[in-house]
Amino acid sequence: MSFSLNVQQPLFQQVCIIGLGLIGASLAQAIKDKGLSKRLVAVDKHAPSINEACQQGLLDAGSSVLSDVVHGSDLIVIAIPVQAAQAVFVDIKKAMDSGQLTSDCIITDVCSTKVNIVHAATAVFEELPIGFVPAHPIAGAENSGYHARRAQLFVNHSVIICELPTTSYQAIADLSALWEAVGASVMMMSAEHHDAILAHTSHLPHLLAFNLVEQLASHDDNLDMFRYAAGGFRDFTRIAASDPKMWHDIFFANKSAIVSALDEYSVYLQEMRQLIIDEDSTALMGILGRAQAARRHFGHMLASTPYTDTSAMSASYIITPSNTVTGTIDIPGDKSISHRSIMLGSLATGVTHVTGFLEGEDALATLQAFRDMGVTIEGPTNGELTIHGVGMNGLKPSKTPLYMGNSGTSMRLLAGILAAQSFDSVLTGDTSLNKRPMERVAAPLREMGAVIQSTGQSGTAPLSITGRDSVGTPLQGTEYDMPVASAQVKSCLLLAGLWAEGVTTVIQPEVSRDHTERMLSAFGYDVTVEGNRISVKGGGTLTGGAIAVPADISSAAFFMVAAAISQNSELTLTQVGINPTRTGIIDxxxxxQADISLSNKTHVGGEPVADITIRSSNLKGIEIPEYLVPLAIDEFPVLFVAASCAEGRTVLTGAKELRVKESDRIAVMADGLQTLGVECTVTEDGLIIEGKGTASQEGEINNNQPVFGGGHITSHHDHRIAMSFAVASLRASQQITIEGVETVNTSFPGFAELANHIGMSIEMHDSKA
Structure with a gap:
């Protein structure tokens, strides 16, 4: 959320702030700068602060006595130590009784504890006023006092408002409007829940920081202790520079919740102590790895990044046309195989070492989910992971919903695994993922006996999955005839079948990518493949080992098309996976008539790989054979760019699957192509593109003429849409801007940098900057 610095219409006639410390004075300054109150008065026992605030024009009036200035106030903000609040409530009640304040005057506070504030008010007022709204801005600074004030202190910080049964809706709305106007985001929470949360996240860390500094200061060699303290010590103990009197009051005011948090912390500390004594490397790495990953994970969830909310555009590409790409480059690891290496490695017995792991947002969401279910995973470091498998029945329930970010693969495959577990679970994702259909896996899983609840009429996430302990019976093997070829649906059912009684068979109408079958075999699990029938028998085990992840052909596709449509270009992409169920893009x-050659063919981790070289080509429009559609389903956005540059018409049919990806890729690509001047027609299951390439003489490459104009493209936060239109810039006549490209990191971290390395000109722009 962004906030204007311009003066706004006043929300209040007169605001009275009691206490001109850091928070109170900062709020006063913000109110003054924004013009949010016609008058601003304050009460503080420190006369110099009042005098200076009046002399500087911050206040219209100030005093050490409330009754001197409070008359006519419609908002009172209590910004003093929590232990002094009850005396202030006494003064406020006197002002109400004498007619200085109306009965519906809003009374709020900024204290760090809430239950005792409510108790203090209750002790003074016979009935709590309808304008009483406890609140707490989660903001602060190392320095305190009037001179430390900052009008921007609350920008992009949260304010917790505690709604009481006695509080009027209007009071909550007016106070919320004030905090939002000074740049904060408002959230509602009960007073009890607030105190429990803050005890863990604020009060306990402060207590520990004070305690650690005291511990080191008490050592005989305390001077050396502090002389050689590293940056981490300074970062952690910085908060011990806070006001001791304030924290003394907070620790007593929130005694019950803080003692509970201390007891819980002591249990964790004792556990870590014992692991160090026992030299239990695996368990200790599990704790350290989960802690490191959790900090990053929840940071993503709470920030506007592609790992969480993609409802607001946050990044764009601004691309200057270029016409040649050359070089030899390495493509990041295969996303599909990276997902499955985490899943099967976690379920295996023994240790699995993974190399070439794709450290993109989608694969990291899968990794975090298994950490949340108790699996120790070391890394990733430079694409390497070590997974300490827990066996087929070793997963533990997550304490929170499993967050899949933007990854449909993670959600659909995990649904199959979790449907067979003993415990209940919930799968959720970001705004985009939670709009994508999940009944395509939920319905066949129900045929196996799974109990799954999707959301809304369209059957989307969150998915609630009931554990087998509650159901009372294991999953039952089934034979499922898929209406549409889908590797995700097939993999979901095969994974569920690992625990099912009997045999689970999936029949696919066309061949789809077979990474799950290959990796199950690599982990020692028997898989039967008879044409388009794939079967597993439940009750087997997986054995850990080494997994090498090849380069992702779906990511390579962007550079294959880039070289083919441009002039005087030659690119070599090293050791790319050429699994026959994935090579539709090459075919x-x-x-x-693209100029493509494969060399250095070998196998990596059971998957065939090769170097792919592609040169400038005179492309021709074709009718794409339907049997190739499942083998290139993820690559069609960039193939549409290739078709636009080809001579003649290209027709795609049998591709309904494209409508239920991260976006409706048929409709979104058609809109973008038309924006850039390419004629195309959307059909029920495909797209017809009128290529703008021109005929050339035998042997000559004629890729100099622009095919696309310039303009603004909306990617709908679909990573493949964004990268495809970036490739289109190679045949554009003007600058292209692509909005909403932050999700590129879900599958191809470093795409723009690699593209620029071979000759393209992509500038990344953060619209939040």
């Missing part, structure tokens, strides 16, 4: 480009 289709060859049908379009």
């Amino acid at each position: 289709i480009l060859k049908l379009m």
Whole structure:
């Protein structure tokens, strides 16, 4: 949320702030700067602060006595130590009784504890006023006092408002409007829940910081202790520079919740102490790894990044046309295989070492989910992971919903695994993922006996999955005839079948990517493949080992098309996975007469790989064979760019699957192509593109002429849409701006940098900056 610095219409006639410390004075300054009150008065026993605030024009009036200035106030903000609040309530009640304040005057506070504030008010007022609204801004600074005030202190910080049964809706609305106007975001919470949360996240860390500094200061060699203290010590103990009197009062005011948090912390500390004594490396790495990952994970969830909320655009590409790409480059690891290496490695017996792991947002969401379910995972470091498998029945219930970010693969495959577990679970994702259909996996899982509840009429996430302990029976093997070829649906059912009684068979209408089948075999699990029938028998085990993840052909596709449509270009992409269920992109480009060659063919981790070299090509429009559609389903956005640059018409049919990806990729690509001047027609299950390439003489490459104009493209936060239109810039006549590209990191971290390395010109722009 962004906030204007311009003066706004006053929300209040007169605001009275009691206490001109850091918070009170900062709020006063923000109210003054924003013009949020016609008059601003304050009460503080420190006369110099009052005098200076009046002389500087911050206040219209000030005093050490409330009754001197409070008359006519419609908002009172209590910004003093929590232990002094009851005496202030006595003064406020006197002002109400004498007619200086109306009965509906809003009374709020900024104290760090809330239950005792409510108790203090209750002790003074016979009935709590309808304008009494406890609140707490989660903001602060190392320095305190009037001179430390900052009008911007609350910008992009949270304010917790505690709604009471006695509080009027209007009072809550007016106070919320004030805090939002000074830049804060408002959240509602009960007073009890507030105190419990703050005890863990604020009060306990302060107590520990004070205690650690005291411990080191008490050592005989305390001077050396502080002389050689590293940056981490200074960072952690910085908060011990806070006001001791304030924290003394807070610790007593929130005694019950803080003691409970201390007891819980002591249990964790004792556990870690014992692990160090026992030299239990695996368990200690589990704690350290989960802690490191959790900090990053929840940071993503709470920030506007592609790992969480994609409802607001936060980044864009501004691309200057270029016409040649050259070089030899490495493509990041395969996302599909990275997902499965985490899943099967976690469920295996023994240790699995993974190399080439894709450290993109989607795969990291899968990794975090298994950490949340108790799996110790070391890394990733430079694409390497060590997974300490817990076996087929070793997963533990997560204490919170499992957050899948933007990853449909994570959610759909995990649904199959979790449907067979003993415990209940919930799968959720970001705004985009929670709009995508999940009944396509939920419905067949129900046929196996799973109890799954999707959300809304369209059957979307969050998914609530009831554990087998509650159901009372294991999953039952089934034979499922898929209406549409989908590797995600197939993999979901095969994974569920690992625990099912009997045999689970999936029949696919067309071949789809077979990474799950290959990796199950690599982990020692028997998989039967008979044409398009794939079967597993429940009750087996997985054995850990080494997994090497090849480069992702879906990511390589962008650079394959880039070289083919540009002039005087030659690119070599090293050791790219060429699994026959994934090479539709190569087959289709060859049908379009692209100049592609494969060399250095070998196998990595059971997957075939090769170096792919592609050169400038005179592409021809084709009717894409439907049997190739499942083998190139993720690559069609960039193939649409290739078709636009081809000579003649390209027709795609049998591709309904594209409508239920991160976006409706048929409709979104058609909109973008038309924006850039390419004629295309959307059909029920595909797209017809009128290519703008021109005929050339035998042997000549004629890729100099622009095919696309310039303009603004909306990617709908779909990473493949964003990268595809970036490739289109190679045949554009003007600058192209692509909005909403932050999700590129879900599958291809470093895409823009790599593209620029080979000759493109992509500038990243953060619209929040």
